[in-house]
Each structure stands twice: as structure tokens, then as C-alpha cells.
Amino acid sequence: MTINYxxxxxxxxxxKARHSSVRMAIEGPDGALNLLRRKGRVGKKWDDYGPVSCVFVWESGEDSGYAFRLKAASTTDVESVIIPIHKLLAHEHTSSCSQVDIDRYFSSPEFTKFM
Incomplete structure (x- = not known):
């Protein structure tokens, strides 16, 4: 099992960052939620790499993964959606994801809200 973050x-x-499970990649001390909220040691990544617009988490071999971002005008409220694996793998292939794509994931009814 490979966890992709x-x-x-x-x-x-x-x-990229390593995690032992999807749950740890999302909720763990170095997970997506703490990174977005700038909590703990992972929050210091903002100083190193700049503000975070989105975090993607998926497990190799699964049909889908997750995207997380802060809700507009919030520093603590996170929204999340389920993303089909083919979309994540396309971004993985180019090592990027545009802000346009990120915004579409969170605004289109095509993508299911998570959490």
C-alpha cells in the first residue's frame, strides 16, 4: 500500500510527503488538515514553500482520492472532495495542478463532498 500526498x-x-496511512495523511500531526491550518511542525512548511492552495491524498490502486483546501476567507475551516483517480494521476504525471482545476473540483457537482 502506497499513500500519495x-x-x-x-x-x-x-x-510530496510520506505517510503510513490515508488517515495519517489527512488527520495525523503532519497531515493535510494541520498543514492547511498551519498547525504544529507541518504548519511551518508555509514558511519553506509558501501558502497552500490544496492538498491531494490517495492510496495507490484505489479508484479515487481526496482533495482538501481552506474554505474561502477562513484559516481553520477545511473543505474536501472526492477526486477520480484518473484526474489525480494526470496531475501526478505533470507534477502540477492549476488553480482553475482546483476551483473546479470544489465548485462542480461532478465531485462529491467529503467529510
Whole structure:
């Protein structure tokens, strides 16, 4: 089982990080929720790589994964959606995801809200 975690920062457009499980990649001390909220040691990544616009988490071999971002005008409220694996793998291939794509994931009814 390989857990894939990719953070989209202003100075690192496809930053990879290792995690032992999907749950740890999302809720753990170094997970997506703490990164977006700038909590703990993972929150210091903002200083190194710039603000975070989105975090993607998926497990290899699964049909879908997750995207997380802060809700507009919030520093603590996170929204999340389920993303089909083919979309995640396309971004993985280019090591990037545009802000247009991120915005579409969170605004289109094509993508199911998560959490």
C-alpha cells in the first residue's frame, strides 16, 4: 500500500510527503488538515514553500482520492472532495495542478463532498 500526498504551495507546486496511512495523511500531526491550518511542525512548511492552495491524498490502486483546501476567507475551516483517480494521476504525471482545476473540483457537482 502506497499513500500519495501532494501539497500545492506557491513555491512548490507538487510537494510530496510520506505517510503510513490515508488517515495519517489527512488527520495525523503532519497531515493535510494541520498543514492547511498551519498547525504544529507541518504548519511551518508555509514558511519553506509558501501558502497552500490544496492538498491531494490517495492510496495507490484505489479508484479515487481526496482533495482538501481552506474554505474561502477562513484559516481553520477545511473543505474536501472526492477526486477520480484518473484526474489525480494526470496531475501526478505533470507534477502540477492549476488553480482553475482546483476551483473546479470544489465548485462542480461532478465531485462529491467529503467529510
Amino acid at each position: 501532494r501539497a500545492i504551495h506557491t513555491r512548490s507546486l507538487w510537494r
